Amino acid sequence: MEFSFASRASKLLSSHLHKVNKEERQNSFISLAEELPAEEFFPIKRLGEAARMVLSSDPSVLQYGEPQGYGPLRSWISEDWKRRRGMLTSADRILLTAGSQQAIDLITRLLVDIGDSVVVENPTSPGCLQVLEMQGANIIAVENDLEGLLPDRLEEQFQSVKPKLLFAAPSFSNPTGILWSLERRKAVLELCRKYGVLIIEDDSYGELHFGSEEAASRFSVSYPTLYALDAMDGGNQVLYIGSFSKTIAPAMRTGWAVGDQRLIRGMSTLKQMADWQSSSMNQQILYFLLHESSFRWKEHLALLNREYEVRLKLVLELLKRPGFKEVKYHPPSGGMYLWIQLPQGLHSEALLRASMRLGVAFLPGSRCSPGRQADEYIRINFSRPGREELLLGMNLISEAIQEFTARR
Numbered sequence: 001m002e003f004s005f006a007s008r009a010s011k012l013l014s015s016h017l018h019k020v021n022k023e024e025r026q027n028s029f030i031s032l033a034e035e036l037p038a039e040e041f042f043p044i045k046r047l048g049e050a051a052r053m054v055l056s057s058d059p060s061v062l063q064y065g066e067p068q069g070y071g072p073l074r075s076w077i078s079e080d081w082k083r084r085r086g087m088l089t090s091a092d093r094i095l096l097t098a099g100s101q102q103a104i105d106l107i108t109r110l111l112v113d114i115g116d117s118v119v120v121e122n123p124t125s126p127g128c129l130q131v132l133e134m135q136g137a138n139i140i141a142v143e144n145d146l147e148g149l150l151p152d153r154l155e156e157q158f159q160s161v162k163p164k165l166l167f168a169a170p171s172f173s174n175p176t177g178i179l180w181s182l183e184r185r186k187a188v189l190e191l192c193r194k195y196g197v198l199i200i201e202d203d204s205y206g207e208l209h210f211g212s213e214e215a216a217s218r219f220s221v222s223y224p225t226l227y228a229l230d231a232m233d234g235g236n237q238v239l240y241i242g243s244f245s246k247t248i249a250p251a252m253r254t255g256w257a258v259g260d261q262r263l264i265r266g267m268s269t270l271k272q273m274a275d276w277q278s279s280s281m282n283q284q285i286l287y288f289l290l291h292e293s294s295f296r297w298k299e300h301l302a303l304l305n306r307e308y309e310v311r312l313k314l315v316l317e318l319l320k321r322p323g324f325k326e327v328k329y330h331p332p333s334g335g336m337y338l339w340i341q342l343p344q345g346l347h348s349e350a351l352l353r354a355s356m357r358l359g360v361a362f363l364p365g366s367r368c369s370p371g372r373q374a375d376e377y378i379r380i381n382f383s384r385p386g387r388e389e390l391l392l393g394m395n396l397i398s399e400a401i402q403e404f405t406a407r408r
């Protein structure tokens with residue numbers, strides 16, 4: 001039969017993102033395109049032990065749990081984020097979700113009507129853009145510099161379109177890896193307060209920061225979350241979104257939202273319509289791992305950060321290959337991506353096609369901006385590929401760029 005899709009869904013079904021991800025998986029043997037953490041650092045043995053312990057107790061561990069999520073894990077998150085990230089919150093202000101992606105989807109469905117204006121960073125993550133497009137939002141993209149969102153540009157938009165929400169990832173955004181300065185964090189928060197715009201702070205990459213141990217210990221003081229800054233003054237201007245996907249493992253599908261109870265209640269009700277609750281078993285396993293086993297959470301984060309920094313440094317070294325002579329980039333100090341500006345006149349979609357013929361994929365920048373304006377950029381993922389893949393993949397991209405530049 002012919003199916004009659006809702007008009008918004010048909011837009012999604014023809015999504016470019018969907019199409020290319022599929023091609024990438026079929027045709028290329030090296031992918032620097034994805035949003036995946038390194039599998040070799042998943043604490044698989046410890047998770048196995050935790051799962052055995054959880055499943056060897058009372059059968060009620062397999063029962064439906066609280067729709068808001070397993071209480072002890074919510075309490076653990078509120079304590080740990082208070083201690084390490086300076087965030088004042090409590091378990092009843094936390095909703096556990098199926099990854100941070102579900103939190104983004106729920107808050108959008110709760111607050112955004114068709115045509116409502118929503119500000120995003122330009123560029124921003126493809127996953128966030130898709131949710132906003134599906135909800136029929138009027139997406140307004142505001143430019144960043146290396147310190148974060150530009151306050152002047154933001155205020156212009158606040159005055160002209162009066163948006164409902166600002167989506168931001170101040171700590172190592174996907175795709176740019178920009179880390180907002182403290183001054184910029186304060187300035188953006190101030191503007192949102194002045195114009196009554198709710199901030200959705202996506203901190204999916206906020207634990208992945210590189211540099212010395214000393215810098216790591218000062219991270220949350222030097223770069224407090226917008227939520228922490230706001231909560232210090234008793235505000236409710238920020239909904240914070242976190243995830244264990246990039247720090248423990250994506251398959252646990254555990255993320256969370258922290259914020260005003262009215263928002264958390266609304267999201268929880270919507271979540272009950274979608275899936276009643278996220279896997280209570282996974283949440284109990286995570287709680288056991290983090291709280292009751294000998295797993296060292298802080299040491300695990302430090303390991304990830306050391307290893308990802310090594311991979312980033314390798315990519316930066318490989319950017320000395322001839323094809324990259326005219327590219328521009330700013331090495332990030334955390335996250336999982338390098339955002340590279342191509343030589344003038346070279347389009348990322350065309351380069352992707354040529355690169356895929358050679359056997360490597362990356363994410364074209366156009367997928368990261370609502371009007372596809374970032375076509376002269378590419379995003380390289382350096383967390384998942386190992387040394388050999390990075391070497392070969394970057395060499396192949398260099399070759400593909402040279403093919404184009406030789407024709408000029």
Ligand SMILES: Cc1ncc(COP(=O)(O)O)c(C=O)c1O
Pocket residue numbers: 035098099100101102125127169173174202204242243244245250254255
């Ligand atoms: C910025 C950002 N937010 C959210 C997500 C969703 O991650 P998850 O749902 O696994 O927590 C991703 C995925 O990579 C992302 O890049």
